[in-house]
Amino acid sequence: MTTETISTSKAGSPRKRKNQLQRGTVWWRYIVAAITILFAISPVVYIIIAACNPEGTLTTFNFSIHSFGLDNFRFLFGRHDLSSDVTYQAYPYMLWYRNSLMVSLLAATLQVIVATAAAYAFSRLHFKGRRLSLGALLLLQLFPSVLAFVSLFLIMQKIGAVFPFVGPGTWAGLILIYLGGSLGINTYLLKGFFDTIPRELDEAATVDGASANQIFMKIILPLAAPMLAVVMLLAFIGLMNEFLFASIFLTRSDQMTLAVGLRSLINGRYAQNWGIFSAGAILAGLPMVIMFQLLQRFIVEGLAAGSVKG
């Protein structure tokens, strides 16, 4: 499937004619929209209320100006040194945030770099076993890395016994696992995109004496930059959402990502930590929601091309 088939771009003239054709009452359509919107955003609204109510518990659903306060947020920004004060139960929320951003950004960037290189070879260079390895790459996608999580954990434990800096409990190890996990699908996506860049361009450059490196740097890369950004964005979103491997790998509180950390904050302690969790959830979710809204068009294109958000 190509990206064009489902793109939501506004069509030209056919759309105008369609415009004149559509008839009928519309008020009930607004009612359906209103009900769905209520369903869609009530948990979000509720979380905002809970976060801004320091005395609030899970059951209170009141929002008055008297109960408004930002103590829950202050708690997150406050002391995050676990060792210095034992009685004051604080969580290193800011560290979790930083860890999540660092791990996801690094892994997404490296993923795109490695996948781009491989996709370029598959799209432009002729070598023995090209078709065969492409087929193998597709076949591998049937065995997603979630299925091999036990093996990956045991393997990393073994590697970690010799090289502790990539063993369990390290970012490097987690990033390596993330790298291997979605390499195939990204390579395939990018190869498909490189194929749409006209070959005449690099043929002309070859005639002018450009090397493979130069063609890649001067022709393919500039043309592919927007697509690379989309793939990287989707990879980044997916990694920010990743829970399984992060939870197996990162067990020390100061190393956790947001997903694992917030879970450790809330699991079994819904009653005590609900307000703080809500505040943390808003700070974690808001940038993602804003990014989603701004980049809606690109994300939808990426979705159509076959990526599924985690």
Added chain:
Amino acid sequence: MIGIVFRICFLGLVDSLAFWAGSHLLVSRNWLGLVWLIAATATINFVYISKRSRASKWLLPGTLLLLIFQIYPILFTASAAFSNYSTAHFVSRDEAASNIVLQNIQQVEGSPQYSIVPLHNGNNVALLVTDPKTKKVYLGSETEFTEMDSPSAPTGWKPYTEEQFYADAVQAKLGSLLVPIPEPKGAYLKVNDFSTAFAFVSDVIYDTNSEKLIRVSDQYVFPEREGAFIDEDGTALDPGWRVSVGFKNFKSVITDPVVRGPFLRVLIWTFVYAALTVLTTFALGLTLALILNHTRVKGRKYLRSVLIIPYAVPGFLSLMIWAGLLNDDFGTINALFHSHIPWLTDPVWAKVSTLLVNLWLGFPYMFLICTGAIQSIPAELSEAAEVDGAKPRQILMKIKLPLLLVTVSPLLIGSFAYSFNNFGGIYLLTGGGPPVADSQIAGATDILISYTYKLAMEAGHGNDYGLSCAISILIFFMVAGIATLSFTRTRALENLG
């Protein structure tokens, strides 16, 4: 020119890294690892020096990562699925034997008192031992017992002060330290207090010639069964070691009622969950897309922006939020409606909650792709049908829906495969619970992937990696089968279209 400099720098970096890593592997005597490291380094050097292998320059980084982190784990999973790999069978046979030997040590009767000085060099601990008979001084560690020229600590080693000696961490290290000594045969020194140690010897020995584990006192030779030594009562000694058990794990899934019951229950729910999640999200998404994709509905852009909010919120957050909202005791939803519905603690309600929450999470995705698919259907088709006298319902059922299905069906299959293994969608909401009587491990909402996770990772019941990997292999065959089948079907559909 810059290219060459860059290449030399890069290869220099790779080679020095490999050299450093190799020295680590050499120290830990990991020969297999060393062979792989040398092979990988040689390949990297060859590819980036040689002028011939043009394509492999681009492919090598990805290939290496794919080999280590995707293909090797798959092979590992496959081999573990045919083994008894688990907490009780984690080590090699030699390690298991020496572990059992050490479990059975007792103080040698009438052992003389050795005077010692506990030492450390940062990471390791050792003892400076004075033999009570010969008065010779030895340096004893876990692996060595060497005679010293002078009775002072060798360079690099520092003696512990008495205060340091009684710190918990040091006590833990020294308490478990066993220093092999030549006399009496097979004996170990064990720290008694800050300045003394006694000789200990095990009642059980491992005879390296016959490769048998023997109890000295009554010359009992331990028989072996499925990777464990067996004592007279027929109980397996802990630890055992990893051996191949053939199809045992797969067989137990089919024939052993203790495994089969929960497995079948989880399997059925996995299919129901994945299918209903795709169906409900698609139905809602499509309905919304059809209703709102009408040119006289104003502000469609803004409606869409609001409707995709559940999709834009990171999934792990939404799931944890819903887990709180549906909490039985103090959940908001029960409080709001003054109801007492056991959303997450009753097996049936927990399944309903799971489906509802996954509907909330997934419908915007379906709404987005359906909207896109409807807009990409050429208006001419509907117009032509209208000219021919077709009613709006007929246009919808006969033209729009079939075309739309052709476009989105691969995405629906992808969505099904995703839900099938959607670990977070279950685990973060219900934790797989509530518990069901037939199994200590599989809860009412557990799907296969969360079941394998619990089998392998959750403490309290011994981690069964072998069975977990066997189920992973079964999941692979199911998903692969469904994917292949449905892709051939959709291709047929496309041809019809």
